[in-house]
Amino acid sequence: MTAAPSPPAGPPALAADHLSRRFRGVTAVADVSLRVAAGARFGIIGPNGAGKTTLFNLLSGELRPTTGSVALFGRDITALRTYRRAALGLGRTFQITRIFSDLTVLENLTLALHGLSPSKFSLLRPWRSYRAKMAEAAELAASFGLAQRLAALASDLSHGEVRELEVLLALALKPRVLLLDEPAAGLSPAERVDIQALLTSLPAELTLVMIEHDIDVLRGVVDSAAVLHLGSLVTQGTMRDIQNDERVRELYLGGAAARVPEILALEDSPPPGTSPPREAGPAQEAGPPPDPASPPDPAPPGAGDQP
Amino acid sequence: MTAGGQAPAGRAAAGRAPAVEAPPAGPGLPAGRGARLALTALRGSRRFGGPVAAVAVGIALVVLLQGNGFTSTLVLDMLVYAIAAMALDFLGGYAGLISLGQAGFLGVGAYGVAIAEVHFFSPWAAVGVGLGAALVLGLALGIVAVRVRGVSFVIITLAMGQVLWGLAFQWVGLSEGDNGIPLTILPSIGPFDLNDPLTLRMTVLAVFAAVALLLVTFVHSPFGLSLRGVRSNETRMAALGYRTGLHCYLAWVIAVFFTGVAGVLYIFVNQLISPATMAFSQDGLLVIMVVLGGLRSIWGPALGAVVIVLFQQELSIYVSRWQTLMGLTLIAVVLFSPGGLWGLVRAAGRRRDALIARLEARPGKRGGR
Numbered sequence: 001m002t003a004a005p006s007p008p009a010g011p012p013a014l015a016a017d018h019l020s021r022r023f024r025g026v027t028a029v030a031d032v033s034l035r036v037a038a039g040a041r042f043g044i045i046g047p048n049g050a051g052k053t054t055l056f057n058l059l060s061g062e063l064r065p066t067t068g069s070v071a072l073f074g075r076d077i078t079a080l081r082t083y084r085r086a087a088l089g090l091g092r093t094f095q096i097t098r099i100f101s102d103l104t105v106l107e108n109l110t111l112a113l114h115g116l117s118p119s120k121f122s123l124l125r126p127w128r129s130y131r132a133k134m135a136e137a138a139e140l141a142a143s144f145g146l147a148q149r150l151a152a153l154a155s156d157l158s159h160g161e162v163r164e165l166e167v168l169l170a171l172a173l174k175p176r177v178l179l180l181d182e183p184a185a186g187l188s189p190a191e192r193v194d195i196q197a198l199l200t201s202l203p204a205e206l207t208l209v210m211i212e213h214d215i216d217v218l219r220g221v222v223d224s225a226a227v228l229h230l231g232s233l234v235t236q237g238t239m240r241d242i243q244n245d246e247r248v249r250e251l252y253l254g255g256a257a258a259r260v261p262e263i264l265a266l267e268d269s270p271p272p273g274t275s276p277p278r279e280a281g282p283a284q285e286a287g288p289p290p291d292p293a294s295p296p297d298p299a300p301p302g303a304g305d306q307p
Numbered sequence: 308m309t310a311g312g313q314a315p316a317g318r319a320a321a322g323r324a325p326a327v328e329a330p331p332a333g334p335g336l337p338a339g340r341g342a343r344l345a346l347t348a349l350r351g352s353r354r355f356g357g358p359v360a361a362v363a364v365g366i367a368l369v370v371l372l373q374g375n376g377f378t379s380t381l382v383l384d385m386l387v388y389a390i391a392a393m394a395l396d397f398l399g400g401y402a403g404l405i406s407l408g409q410a411g412f413l414g415v416g417a418y419g420v421a422i423a424e425v426h427f428f429s430p431w432a433a434v435g436v437g438l439g440a441a442l443v444l445g446l447a448l449g450i451v452a453v454r455v456r457g458v459s460f461v462i463i464t465l466a467m468g469q470v471l472w473g474l475a476f477q478w479v480g481l482s483e484g485d486n487g488i489p490l491t492i493l494p495s496i497g498p499f500d501l502n503d504p505l506t507l508r509m510t511v512l513a514v515f516a517a518v519a520l521l522l523v524t525f526v527h528s529p530f531g532l533s534l535r536g537v538r539s540n541e542t543r544m545a546a547l548g549y550r551t552g553l554h555c556y557l558a559w560v561i562a563v564f565f566t567g568v569a570g571v572l573y574i575f576v577n578q579l580i581s582p583a584t585m586a587f588s589q590d591g592l593l594v595i596m597v598v599l600g601g602l603r604s605i606w607g608p609a610l611g612a613v614v615i616v617l618f619q620q621e622l623s624i625y626v627s628r629w630q631t632l633m634g635l636t637l638i639a640v641v642l643f644s645p646g647g648l649w650g651l652v653r654a655a656g657r658r659r660d661a662l663i664a665r666l667e668a669r670p671g672k673r674g675g676r
Contacts, residue, residue: 060546086548098546100539103532111536114529115547121557126527173548 011074013038013177013207014090019058019068021051028054030231031068036177038073042209043218043225045242047251051231052211053095056181059209060092061085072177087116091175095182095211097166101155105146108154108165109137112172140168144198160191167198178202180210184217196220227251339669346666349659356656365516372508379508383576385616386515387569392596392608393522394565399594400602401526402558403538404453407461408468409593412563414475414585416441416570421488421580422481430494430501434571441567445560453555456541468590475582487581490574501575511572518565522605525561534558535603592619595633599640601647610648 012035021029029051036042046052057063059070061082069078077085100108113133114120128134141147144164149157154165167183183199184192199221202208212218218225219239226236227248235245242248368386372379391413399405419437424430452463475482482488493501501507525531536544537551544551574580583589592615600611615633623629644650 062542062545081550082545083548083550086546092546094543094546098540098543100536100543102539103535107532107535110529111532111544112547114533115544115549120529120533120549123525123528123530125529126524127529127532128527130529169543169547 015071017069041222043222044211046228050228089176091170092179093170099154106150112169177207385613387572389609389612390569392612394562396597396608398562402534406464408464410589411468411471412566413570416567417574417580437571445563449559472585601649604649607649
């Protein structure tokens with residue numbers, strides 16, 4: 001089950017092998033196996049509570065799997081902690097944004113730029129005197145329209161700018177594999193275009209795995225995807241396969257209301273037929289008025305949530 | 308109103324004074340001469356205010372420490388506690404780890420000196436033992452302490468401080484129990500003799516200045532920034548490649564060591580160490596100094612130490628209920644200036660900068676017309 005369009009030369013960039021995670025009897029992720037080829041653009045789709053974020057936390061090291069293993073470029077990283085995985089080139093963003101809100105944008109980016117450098121232990125030199133890193137921070141900010149906001153406190157940023165900073169923090173580490181947890185959640189259509197432009201401009205060798213509800217954002221960026229439902233893998237394949245898959249249609253269109261009432265209960269979706277033939281469910285997250293056709297995925301209640 | 312414009316720009320306080328009067332005065336002046344003068348004064352205070360204030364405080368301290376009286380003892384106490392408070396803020400304000408056991412580590416530094424001198428009769432070796440004891444204890448206890456955060460950290464450090472206090476109180480064979488240990492001979496080398504009161508006072512001042520400058524350097528370094536990052540969002544720090552536990556551990560060791568330095572100076576100044584110095588109330592006083600002075604500023608806790616020692620030693624002479632006044636002061640500061648006393652200084656600086664920006668914008672507008 002390789003996700004890349006062309007057969008990969010080496011080991012997969014990221015592989016999950018029979019990953020499971022239980023929280024007090026609730027199985028958030030159940031026996032999920034994935035292989036993401038180097039350089040692939042891979043999407044993870046699923047309704048609320050499907051276990052997408054838990055899966056991400058297992059991949060990035062925030063959570064330990066109950067069973068199963070994770071490998072990065074063929075190396076087993078299951079036992080490694082988050083900071084070690086980051087050093088090996090695994091970067092991630094967070095669905096519920098995790099920026100340093102009481103620091104300025106410049107300080108946020110500087111922290112990210114020192115993250116994998118021994119200079120993070122430097123005590124005697126002011127961080128502002130690292131000219132190369134200061135220039136790099138300015139460049140990063142400029143690449144995403146935050147050039148004028150370097151001195152602003154991160155807590156003063158707009159929701160869209162916070163999302164941008166969230167992605168920039170991960171990119172600053174120059175990861176080889178980047179996990180993006182709903183980078184476009186709660187963004188206005190215009191801001192979505194910005195995010196999409198940034199994502200498509202990323203270097204081709206970067207392996208991208210993203211959770212996203214907005215199929216439009218996904219279609220432009222990813223070439224294959226996996227569908228999760230109640231912690232289990234429903235299917236994976238190319239985007240075309242996914243969109244034509246009967247089970248996925250049932251999950252997303254609400255046409256199978258009788259068969260999957262739990263999803264409707266979770267998503268509180270409108271009756272079948274009123275929503276466009278994509279995914280259903282109103283926005284449940286504060287922020288700019290979201291596109292009704294592409295609701296953000298708030299923290300999955302209970303099972304999929306982080307502890 | 309023109310008096311504001313004529314104020315000299317020399318000192319920080321003088322430069323700030325016209326700032327308040329300048330905006331109403333400015334527009335009324337025909338040629339904007341007053342405004343220009345005010346702008347010069349404000350810019351001068353922004354540029355030189357900090358260094359000038361530091362030099363002025365330094366000179367004042369040197370002068371105050373010349374006398375043999377009550378004042379110089381008071382100032383020495385302030386300096387010693389300022390070191391401990393600054394160290395606590397490095398850990399508590401920047402890394403977000405509020406330790407409620409710091410007086411215990413101050414006691415370890417002091418007891419290390421006293422016990423070593425009783426046993427080895429070498430004042431310099433005693434200094435080494437005092438600093439070494441604080442460092443080793445910091446390295447050892449840190450492994451346990453930085454495993455937890457938040458309230459758990461407060462409680463675990465409180466427990467550590469209480470264990471140290473209990474040892475000092477009850478291990479009579481080593482610590483002389485409640486009586487404490489007097490220190491009679493201080494180190495000396497050549498003409499540098501700490502038994503000479505003036506040399507001792509200047510040494511305490513020099514050590515205070517060195518620790519303050521080191522801590523200020525630390526908090527502006529990438530490591531200092533990483534501590535703020537850990538306090539702000541530890542999960543993200545891990546995702547950015549930081550081994551956050553290690554950063555907390557290093558901050559802890561630095562803080563405990565500098566507290567030990569304060570302890571060594573404490574016994575030099577007081578020539579006696581007893582369990583009372585390590586009591587829980589002293590742990591609390593150190594935290595109050597930090598909060599009153601202002602978290603996340605190295606100079607704030609030093610200011611807090613000055614105020615608290617003043618309350619404790621000066622005000623207590625005149626007012627028997629000085630602790631009530633101290634409590635009320637703390638409540639007022641926490642309510643009206645969450646950034647502490649140093650927060651007021653920072654706010655004044657921000658107002659000045661805003662005023663400079665407004666004054667700078669005015670001639671441009673006029674030229675536009």
